[in-house]
Amino acid sequence: MRSLFSVTLLLLLALTLTTEASKRKNHKGGKHDKSRPTSECSAAETQYGKCVPEQGDCGDGLREATCKDRTDKIHCKIPCNWKKDISDCKYKFGPWGSCDAVTNTKNRSGTLKRALFNAECQTTVKVSKPCSPKAKKTRGEKKTN
Incomplete structure (x- = not known):
């Protein structure tokens, strides 16, 4: 009974480690990836719209980034102050x-x-x-x- 418990615990630990490793492997980029448009345009060619908050008048929101014929929504943040x-x-x-x-x-x-x-x-x-x-x-x- 004790060996069955040990094997079960070992398998659970191995499963947890492989799940964590696959999450880290699938994560791409750094902290600014979610705010960049996925197009091949440079920043000078891209036209950015105003940041529109998701709720209320400040906090996390979205802005449109347009280049050539492609428009992407990118994340932005409006400070909650003056x-x-x-x-x-x-x-x-x-x-x-x-x-x-x-x-x-x-x-x-x-x-x-x-x-x-x-x-x-x-x-x-x-x-x-x-x-x-x-x-x-x-x-x-x-x-x-």
């Missing part, structure tokens, strides 16, 4: 300005560094976010209890 309107454009931003008491927001501007996916980008943008409710302490201040 950058979602400019997600295909990369900007260099300056520091945040002071808080405007009337609108309770602070602003900053950025200049275009590069456009991703041949996106049409503005050369400069201005973004705003709500002011934080607490004033930040400087490094020299200590907590008082």
Whole structure:
């Protein structure tokens, strides 16, 4: 009885190892494979559409990549924060300005560094976010209890 249990356990282990090995063998490419179109076109020849989220207004989504007469859907991601309107454009931003008491927001501007996916980008943008409710302490201040 003990030898039958040992043989069964050994066969189960061998089956598990071969299944894992076949999964690894069938996996192709690296981390960017799912976002590349499968066509033979170069990035310069490909026209990319806007990233459309699968649910809500941010998160994982799909974008169309068109080259010659072929259109593919590729995976993309829209950040869930204030950058979602400019997600295909990369900007260099300056520091945040002071808080405007009337609108309770602070602003900053950025200049275009590069456009991703041949996106049409503005050369400069201005973004705003709500002011934080607490004033930040400087490094020299200590907590008082």
